[in-house]
Amino acid sequence: MGKTAIIYASMSGNTEAIADLIEKGLNEAGSEAEKFEAMDIDGTVFTEYDHLLIGAYTWGDGEMPDEMLDLYDEMDDYDFEDKTIALFGSGDTAYDLFCGAVDLLAEKIQQNNGSLIMESLKIECFPDGDQEEACLEFGRQFARCIQSAVRS
């Protein structure tokens, strides 16, 4: 089935909480993942893992946060054509560019031959209430995508 990595950047814990819930959803649907903080890894993760869930909070004026910047720049050295990819993030709708970093990641993946298997998950601050279930379901749905790709 291939290996799944959940990669995230989080300063105050909201995006980390989303990553944890996505992993829980994946597990519920019978898949496993390894989770990494973006600043602890480099681009080799893009060759070692077949399925990628990548998440970031948004900083500045719709900008990529510092913790994700190196990995974001390194994406230009890789080809994402054969990868299963979905994106997630936490933001705040009080800002003009809600979850702008998620959109920047999507553009970068597309520039490097990749495509997204699911619509990106954008969470308002902390994933509570209905948003908690949305994160779990995102994980379950991603698991179903990679499982059905194996069967077909």
Ligand SMILES: Cc1cc2nc3c(=O)[nH]c(=O)nc-3n(C[C@H](O)[C@H](O)[C@H](O)COP(=O)(O)O)c2cc1C
């Ligand atoms: C200085 C600053 C700038 C921000 N800019 C944006 C922004 O442009 N768009 C957005 O959606 N959220 C923005 N946010 C909100 C954060 O992305 C949001 O608080 C998020 O939940 C933080 O996630 P974390 O807990 O994973 O660090 C900004 C927050 C701060 C402190």
